[in-house]
Amino acid sequence: MQEMSQLHAIFSRTRGYIDRFAEIIQPIIDAAQDEHTRLYYHHILEEEEQRLGRLQELIPYIGSLDEAKKAEQLSDRELSRLLSDINLERFGLHNFREHLELSLYEFKDEETRQLLNSMRESTQEDYLRVKEIMAALSERFSDVHRPDLTDHDEGYDIHQVDHLKASSSPAVANTGKTAAAPAAKTGRKGLTVGSLKGMF
Amino acid sequence: MQEMSQLHAIFSRTRGYIDRFAEIIQPIIDAAQDEHTRLYYHHILEEEEQRLGRLQELIPYIGSLDEAKKAEQLSDRELSRLLSDINLERFGLHNFREHLELSLYEFKDEETRQLLNSMRESTQEDYLRVKEIMAALSERFSDVHRPDLTDHDEGYDIHQVDHLKASSSPAVANTGKTAAAPAAKTGRKGLTVGSLKGMF
Numbered sequence: 001m002q003e004m005s006q007l008h009a010i011f012s013r014t015r016g017y018i019d020r021f022a023e024i025i026q027p028i029i030d031a032a033q034d035e036h037t038r039l040y041y042h043h044i045l046e047e048e049e050q051r052l053g054r055l056q057e058l059i060p061y062i063g064s065l066d067e068a069k070k071a072e073q074l075s076d077r078e079l080s081r082l083l084s085d086i087n088l089e090r091f092g093l094h095n096f097r098e099h100l101e102l103s104l105y106e107f108k109d110e111e112t113r114q115l116l117n118s119m120r121e122s123t124q125e126d127y128l129r130v131k132e133i134m135a136a137l138s139e140r141f142s143d144v145h146r147p148d149l150t151d152h153d154e155g156y157d158i159h160q161v162d163h164l165k166a167s168s169s170p171a172v173a174n175t176g177k178t179a180a181a182p183a184a185k186t187g188r189k190g191l192t193v194g195s196l197k198g199m200f
Numbered sequence: 201m202q203e204m205s206q207l208h209a210i211f212s213r214t215r216g217y218i219d220r221f222a223e224i225i226q227p228i229i230d231a232a233q234d235e236h237t238r239l240y241y242h243h244i245l246e247e248e249e250q251r252l253g254r255l256q257e258l259i260p261y262i263g264s265l266d267e268a269k270k271a272e273q274l275s276d277r278e279l280s281r282l283l284s285d286i287n288l289e290r291f292g293l294h295n296f297r298e299h300l301e302l303s304l305y306e307f308k309d310e311e312t313r314q315l316l317n318s319m320r321e322s323t324q325e326d327y328l329r330v331k332e333i334m335a336a337l338s339e340r341f342s343d344v345h346r347p348d349l350t351d352h353d354e355g356y357d358i359h360q361v362d363h364l365k366a367s368s369s370p371a372v373a374n375t376g377k378t379a380a381a382p383a384a385k386t387g388r389k390g391l392t393v394g395s396l397k398g399m400f
Contacts, residue, residue, distance in 0.1 A: 036367070039302060039361070088288075095243070095246075098243045102239060166234075167236070
């Protein structure tokens with residue numbers, strides 16, 4: 001199945017990116033002058049380690065399905081589980097894109113910024129491609145429980161921002177310790193438990 | 201099975217916490233004066249929404265296992281899958297703890313800080329309890345593939361920091377735009393693909 005081959009390539013590529021990303025971020029952690037900065041980048045890297053751990057299991061499995069042409073013979077339950085696993089990595093790609101974008105605000109040297117941005121653009125393409133593949137797989141196996149494939153970016157203006165440009169502005173502010181808004185109980189948008197369906 | 205009842209309580213509690221956390225963070229996003237701050241808190245909240253989506257499926261499933269005493273009759277494959285799902289939420293609890301800790305650095309008012317910290321302490325207890333439950337379940341069903349239960353905190357000094365105290369210090373620096381370390385290819389610690397086993 002062609003899709004398995006494509007998924008294998010995408011997940012192998014992002015696995016390599018995690019390694020390059022860690023090479024860029026680890027020195028920031030090592031040189032951090034305060035606990036907040038250390039915690040912030042440690043946290044991002046830890047989440048990528050968790051994703052790497054999942055990919056280390058998923059990539060060989062997808063590879064075995066591809067090589068032996070076994071994907072067509074999966075039971076409904078196996079296919080449903082596979083779609084669920086792929087969906088988790090779809091979110092993983094989306095979150096990685098944001099980790100890359102957040103990191104753009106840390107660096108001033110063009111070489112690092114270009115590397116982060118090229119990984120960001122490639123990751124976004126892979127994210128969209130995974131969405132298409134999942135739609136095709138769900139379509140073909142219509143009996144299987146289909147994950148909600150609503151574009152993760154929908155309804156969030158922040159995803160339309162050019163963070164390469166925004167992060168190069170000298171007026172860029174820091175994260176944390178901003179003019180703290182009150183922890184009001186009002187003003188939330190669509191984040192009640194009941195209203196989350198279809199948000200992502 | 202007593203464990204199912206405990207897991208149901210833990211995951212229900214953290215589901216409620218996500219809602220309270222969103223109430224605290226959404227106003228920060230709405231009031232953000234720059235794209236970096238908006239992206240940062242949007243990203244944290246989006247990851248919690250993803251976790252909420254998973255919990256919305258897992259909680260009723262665990263509840264059904266608990267009510268019908270069906271956990272003992274799961275097949276090896278079903279149990280293995282259940283352990284894998286629980287393990288993902290174990291990471292989710294750990295990451296939520298860090299989201300709470302990162303947010304401590306945003307707020308100065310005691311009421312919000314105490315709420316964040318109490319959720320942080322409770323979340324850490326729940327994280328450790330889930331680890332114990334997984335060990336017990338793996339022990340009982342010895343044929344099943346066991347997830348690596350190494351404490352996620354091991355080897356990371358950052359988890360030993362008292363972030364409630366650190367975040368109250370006036371010397372706390374911002375995240376991002378710190379004294380940027382060079383993106384050196386050296387100085388990384390244990391983050392090669394091959395060395396990740398047992399890190400978490």
